[in-house]
Amino acid sequence: MPHGGAPAGWLDVGVNLNPFGVPEPVRRALTGVRFDRYADLDPSAAARHLAADAGVPPSRVLLTAGASEALRLIATALLQPGVRALIAGPTYGEYRRLAAQRGAAVEELRATAPAFDPPIDALERELRRPDPVIAFICDPNNPTGRSIARGDLHRLTSALEQSTDRGPRLLVVDQSFGPFATARPSAAELLAPGRVVLVRSLTKLLSSPGVRVGYVLGSPRLLARLRAVRDPWSVGAHAIAAASAASWTLDPAAKRELSAWRQALADGLRTRGLRPCPSDANYLLVEVGPGAEVLVARAARRRIGIRWCASFGLPEHVRVAVRPPAEQARLFDALDAILPTLMESSCS
Numbered sequence: 001m002p003h004g005g006a007p008a009g010w011l012d013v014g015v016n017l018n019p020f021g022v023p024e025p026v027r028r029a030l031t032g033v034r035f036d037r038y039a040d041l042d043p044s045a046a047a048r049h050l051a052a053d054a055g056v057p058p059s060r061v062l063l064t065a066g067a068s069e070a071l072r073l074i075a076t077a078l079l080q081p082g083v084r085a086l087i088a089g090p091t092y093g094e095y096r097r098l099a100a101q102r103g104a105a106v107e108e109l110r111a112t113a114p115a116f117d118p119p120i121d122a123l124e125r126e127l128r129r130p131d132p133v134i135a136f137i138c139d140p141n142n143p144t145g146r147s148i149a150r151g152d153l154h155r156l157t158s159a160l161e162q163s164t165d166r167g168p169r170l171l172v173v174d175q176s177f178g179p180f181a182t183a184r185p186s187a188a189e190l191l192a193p194g195r196v197v198l199v200r201s202l203t204k205l206l207s208s209p210g211v212r213v214g215y216v217l218g219s220p221r222l223l224a225r226l227r228a229v230r231d232p233w234s235v236g237a238h239a240i241a242a243a244s245a246a247s248w249t250l251d252p253a254a255k256r257e258l259s260a261w262r263q264a265l266a267d268g269l270r271t272r273g274l275r276p277c278p279s280d281a282n283y284l285l286v287e288v289g290p291g292a293e294v295l296v297a298r299a300a301r302r303r304i305g306i307r308w309c310a311s312f313g314l315p316e317h318v319r320v321a322v323r324p325p326a327e328q329a330r331l332f333d334a335l336d337a338i339l340p341t342l343m344e345s346s347c348s
């Protein structure tokens with residue numbers, strides 16, 4: 001699968017799902033969902049619930065079939081030849097793919113190893129240019145795990161302030177891994193200056209990729225443009241039920257535990273000679289060196305899915321999800337078997 005996902009029965013550290021599993025209220029809501037009436041496809045109660053959860057009016061919420069549909073709608077409604085698509089890379093490949101499909105001019109500003117600091121100065125400079133632009137930033141970023149400081153987000157939104165009648169000027173903030181990060185600015189704070197839209201996948205947080213649920217937070221005017229290009233009934237009854245029971249937060253105890261697991265993973269990787277980058281997310285980008293692809297292939301033979309990062313333009317890196325200690329122990333055992341001979345085979 002282009003976006004990862006190991007076969008059933010594997011230890012999958014190649015995808016970034018919530019390590020605490022499906023939240024109980026969501027599991028309950030999904031049991032016995034009705035899907036035999038069109039009324040089951042009415043998203044308004046779920047949208048009201050998500051709006052209250054986010055602290056914004058319901059008119060600012062659009063429920064979608066995953067963040068994937070949200071990004072597709074944004075691209076369809078706003079991108080076209082003559083609009084620049086600015087991308088803070090290395091990052092999730094869909095922004096580029098969708099923008100290129102729409103004929104927009106794609107410009108990627110890339111953060112660099114080893115720390116992959118977000119390229120804020122360069123982004124700000126580009127956003128100050130007065131032409132139509134849709135900028136995609138992922139916060140925290142996939143695959144680097146780096147998040148963007150509150151002040152830097154404000155710099156980016158103010159850079160967009162001048163208007164043009166030749167096309168859109170908008171910052172798309174993909175917050176799909178936001179609940180795993182340290183405190184982020186509230187939705188209301190981020191949306192206040194206008195020209196910002198937030199994209200939130202629920203499939204990661206609810207550990208439910210099979211449900212296909214996410215949402216967009218933005219101005220009612222922008223959401224009307226997205227509704228105008230969407231397919232009818234794109235969000236299924238199970239997604240609506242999951243959204244009605246979801247909350248965009250991880251409780252503080254779980255967050256502390258996640259942070260301890262992330263530290264243990266980083267330490268264990270470092271002890272084994274690998275180089276994890278600083279991360280504010282539920283995964284680590286890890287510099288392996290020329291043996292990265294072989295490492296991933298050998299882990300697969302042991303039924304462990306690790307994400308090789310070549311598709312992000314980082315062939316010497318892998319991405320590893322933060323999982324509970326027992327799963328980390330299995331990963332470390334595999335690495336102890338694989339790593340001693342890795343460099344020989346990758347050079348031969």
Ligand SMILES: Cc1ncc(COP(=O)(O)O)c(C=O)c1O
Pocket residue numbers: 003065066067068069092138142174176200201202203204209212213214
């Ligand atoms: C940054 C980012 N945004 C969006 C998505 C798509 O999420 P969904 O499963 O909700 O469509 C992904 C999936 O991996 C992702 O990593």
